[in-house]
Amino acid sequence: MSLFELQVVLFTAPALPFASYSRRKKMAFIKVQKTRPYFKRFQVKFKRRREGKTDYRARNRLINQDKNKYNTPKYRFVVRFTNKDIIAQIVSASIAGDMVLASAYASELPHFGLKVGLTNYAAAYCTGLLLARRVLKKLEMDEEYQGNLDVNGEDYSVEPAESRRPFRALLDVGLLRTTTGNRVFGALKGALDGGIDIPHSEKRFAGFSKDSKQLDAEVHRKYIYGGHVAAYMTTLTEDEPEKYQSQFSLYIKTGLEAEKLEEMYKKVHAAIRADPSPKKSGKQPPKQHKRYNLKKLTYEERKARLIERLNALNAAGGNDDSEDDD
Amino acid sequence: MPAGHGLRSRTRDSFSRAFRKKGVIPLSTYLRIFKIGDYVDIKVNGAVHKGMPHKFYHGRTGRIWNVTKRAVGVEVNKQVRNKILKKRIHVRIEHVQQSRCTEEVRERIKKNDQLKADAKARGEIVSTKRQPQGPKPGFMVEGATLETVTPIPYDVVNDLKGGY
Numbered sequence: 001m002s003l004f005e006l007q008v009v010l011f012t013a014p015a016l017p018f019a020s021y022s023r024r025k026k027m028a029f030i031k032v033q034k035t036r037p038y039f040k041r042f043q044v045k046f047k048r049r050r051e052g053k054t055d056y057r058a059r060n061r062l063i064n065q066d067k068n069k070y071n072t073p074k075y076r077f078v079v080r081f082t083n084k085d086i087i088a089q090i091v092s093a094s095i096a097g098d099m100v101l102a103s104a105y106a107s108e109l110p111h112f113g114l115k116v117g118l119t120n121y122a123a124a125y126c127t128g129l130l131l132a133r134r135v136l137k138k139l140e141m142d143e144e145y146q147g148n149l150d151v152n153g154e155d156y157s158v159e160p161a162e163s164r165r166p167f168r169a170l171l172d173v174g175l176l177r178t179t180t181g182n183r184v185f186g187a188l189k190g191a192l193d194g195g196i197d198i199p200h201s202e203k204r205f206a207g208f209s210k211d212s213k214q215l216d217a218e219v220h221r222k223y224i225y226g227g228h229v230a231a232y233m234t235t236l237t238e239d240e241p242e243k244y245q246s247q248f249s250l251y252i253k254t255g256l257e258a259e260k261l262e263e264m265y266k267k268v269h270a271a272i273r274a275d276p277s278p279k280k281s282g283k284q285p286p287k288q289h290k291r292y293n294l295k296k297l298t299y300e301e302r303k304a305r306l307i308e309r310l311n312a313l314n315a316a317g318g319n320d321d322s323e324d325d326d
Numbered sequence: 327m328p329a330g331h332g333l334r335s336r337t338r339d340s341f342s343r344a345f346r347k348k349g350v351i352p353l354s355t356y357l358r359i360f361k362i363g364d365y366v367d368i369k370v371n372g373a374v375h376k377g378m379p380h381k382f383y384h385g386r387t388g389r390i391w392n393v394t395k396r397a398v399g400v401e402v403n404k405q406v407r408n409k410i411l412k413k414r415i416h417v418r419i420e421h422v423q424q425s426r427c428t429e430e431v432r433e434r435i436k437k438n439d440q441l442k443a444d445a446k447a448r449g450e451i452v453s454t455k456r457q458p459q460g461p462k463p464g465f466m467v468e469g470a471t472l473e474t475v476t477p478i479p480y481d482v483v484n485d486l487k488g489g490y
Contacts, residue, residue, distance in 0.1 A: 043346040
């Protein structure tokens, strides 16, 4: 491989695992591709890029603060979805590491009355709303900025009040594909209605139609109150009752029916607005933390283990004398 | 064809990125804050093409006189024939690092202020001036053996063997 080709490979080479090159016996007709000079010249990408978790191009643009604003923090409204949870945080960046101002998890919603469907559009709305109210309460702005009390799915932006300007954050979607109706925009809507100023456009809310280039507030309102889930529930109960039992088993267990969803969400919103502070769980942190990896052996322990293994090998070798040892 | 003298001529090595440090610029570059009056080193980052200073300023240190959205104004000394000009240039953040040239002075000032305050409390006068390193004190040489070396008599036969 000429040096030029190596350089080309460097720029386009994907992140490679560390210990893939072992000194195994070379078979005559294979040329070792990843030689020692390859590894000596290989430049790894940033750790979070190797893990596929951070988009540095987007992060740079979100974090960069005007230099003539000196230490003024630039807050990002971070929304991330896992398989069973929604994480919403207000984060500001610093050289020591990002500082989280406030956070809200969908797994906290059971305290506010939402037991099932913790990762749907409606739950994302609740999480965004919870985060917004928490931040405003922390900054003592919650009286001034009540946000949108009339949830009708229309595009709402915070009006500046007399004394302080609204709390401003920028939406950070991470590596999500921002399609219309994505749950991340449900969380965005929750935060907006909660009273945070986030620059946005209504183009990606659920219910925006590409043809008419307008947001259908009715459809958006339906999604915020879980109307799409309720519709699916009713179609399943009519057509496929067994599938309804399997899909919505937890809903059935808590006694939720398609018609009751909307009023349940209304109650959750009211509970969130009433007291958004996090509930302390009674659990104490364990005195001895659980070990997730093996403890390193001492030199004596390793030597003793080696002697044990050799003895076992010799004993076994003595017994299987007929077998051919390689 | 003669050599050109363009803006970035002769910068092949100085503006190139370091070995295995190419690609995405670490974000701490963008998180540092600069105030007017700070001293900064100018070190060009070849990956960012905007707001690059001229190659003359690469490696110079200057004071900040202006802070804008994405750049700082730096005042650098430049010798032009028989005088030194104070040149004011604007440089983007990526090409500028906080200088440590005043670090030692600032630490010493802090330490001296503390020493003086302590001495005042005790009622003594203390000199905080730095003293130059004096001549080394005298010492006895340890473990020395004496070896007398004398020249050996000149032996014509052996020295000229095979030579003449």
